[in-house]
Amino acid sequence: MSYIEETLQHVREQSGTETEFLQSVEETLRSLKPVIDEHPKYRRYAVLERLTEPDRMIMFRVGWVDEQGVYHVNRGYRVQFNNAIGPYKGGLRFHPSVNLGIVKFLAFEQVFKNALTTLPMGGAKGGSDFDPKGRSDEEVMSFCQSFMTEFARYIGPDMDVPAGDIGVGKREVGYLFGQYKKITSQFNGVITGKDPNWGGSLMRPQATGYGTVYFAEEMLGTKGESLGGKRCIVSGSGNVAQYTVEKLTMLGAKVLTLSDSGGTIYDKDGIDREKLAFVMDLKNNRRGRISEYVEKYPSAEYLDGANPWSIPCECAFPSATQNELELEDAKALVKNGCSLVSEGANMPCTAEAVGLFLENKLMYGPGKAANAGGVATSGLEMAQNAQHLSWPREEVKGRLRSIMKDIHTLVSETAAQYGRPHDYVMGANIAGFVKVADAMIDQGIV
Ligand code: NDP
Ligand code: 2IT
Secondary structure, three states: OOOHHHHHHHHHHOOOOOHEEEEEEEEHOOOHHHHHHHHHHHHOOOHHHHHHHOOOOEEEEEEEEOOOOOEEEEEEEEEEEEOOOOEEEEEEEEOOOOOOHHHHHHHHHHHHHHHHOOOOOOOEEEOOOOOOOOOOOHHHHHHHHHHHHHHHHHHHHHOEEOEEEEOHHHHHHHHHHHHHHHHHHHOOOOOOOOOOHHOEEEOHHHHHHHHHHHHHHHHOOOOOOOOOOOOEEEEEHHHHHHHHHHHHHHOOOEEEEEEOOEEEEOOOOOOOOOHHHHHHHHHHHOOHHHHHHHHHHOEEEEOOOOOOOOOOOOEEEEOOOOOOEEEEHHHHHHHHOEEEEEEEOOEOOOHHHHHHHOOOOEEOHHHHHHHHHHHHHHHHHHHHHHHOOOOHHHHHHHHHHHHHHHHHHHHHHHHOOOOOOHHHHHHHHHHHHHHHHHHHHHHHOO
């Protein structure tokens, strides 16, 4: 049996019920075949075994009381996966679906993604099965304070630096940081995604969405094309989706859809700046549902319970959650002439869907590369915090743009080097792997 298959069998035996983690490890390891075959040192130093076993997994109880006086217990998680190239770094997700397998998959992806950013960051992820939906600001604050009371001992600006993800935005980051400061008396760069008024980086809110669009521009550039005039479909309506729409619109593309877990809105006239401002207020301030869009703009349609993938387009930007785009959805995209998929979310496309995209030679940007602009800008926030400085918007924006270009160059050149120039899955995984694996070998078995 090959080294990769042996490792996969071991991971299946150890973690067989963690389906998303297994999915991510299988997709990643299988694409490493050429580099593993070429370099026996990775087997000699047991790199795959070490790379698939987190450094540590922390689970803790989070108790809090709601406004009716009802007591609640949730579970908190942090998987510190690998710190070979820098301090642990990765977001926190608050969503009822969160479990150990999901946090492990996200942390595993983060190791490779962070390695592609060119910045010194290891990989981690955390969160809770707490559901912020329908909770008041005060309830969310109580939960965040209780979460941080335990979590503070595991993090630090040179140890582990969390940030946002699904269900954790500016509000939650504020409450988490406030409690960290209360407990430790330290004002430092322990968490990113802070408000620029108190240590956050300009452009961090925009960074993931903008970065995903920049990655798409780079892919199109290889064919002499641009986003101008292209019909685009976007899923989700949170942080990543909103700034994906903003940048697409700025570049002259026409965005036809947004969605949430209830359904999809289809606006054949395009979601322009004014309509996007409505969505941002609806989602970020009023915490409403995307279905309310059609009450405001009746010429748009609401597709109850549906995802956007059946709407004809040239470019698709899955920006909601894992496995939101399955084989049947991929078939619909291909049939309708879609030629580009750039992933804002983490692992939004199933392995079968990705297989179909590659078979049909679509330009496909895997999340590890395409959505790395968010964590890269978190890395820039860490740098600013360490310097006790704030960089001007143009400086951060310029760095984000060039980081996305560099990631694209690295991924496409690595794919070409291994004989599959259009296979950015292989390019991203091998490029991220080599950087982390070689650092692990240099530092010995620890
Ligand atoms: P938000 O919480 O801001 O928004 C999440 C969006 O996705 C909401 O519209 C939500 O709808 C929808 N969604 C969540 N879960 C599901 C589900 N199970 N089924 C259907 N829709 C769902 O999160 P972000 O925009 O920050 O994150 C979106 C994706 O991008 C995630 O995969 C995240 O890991 C990834 N990502 C985020 C980065 C960041 O900087 N924020 C960086 C890189 C990747 P509803 O309101 O109905 O739940
Ligand atoms: O998936 C991700 O890259 C994020 N949620 C952002 C992580 C970060 O540390 O900014």
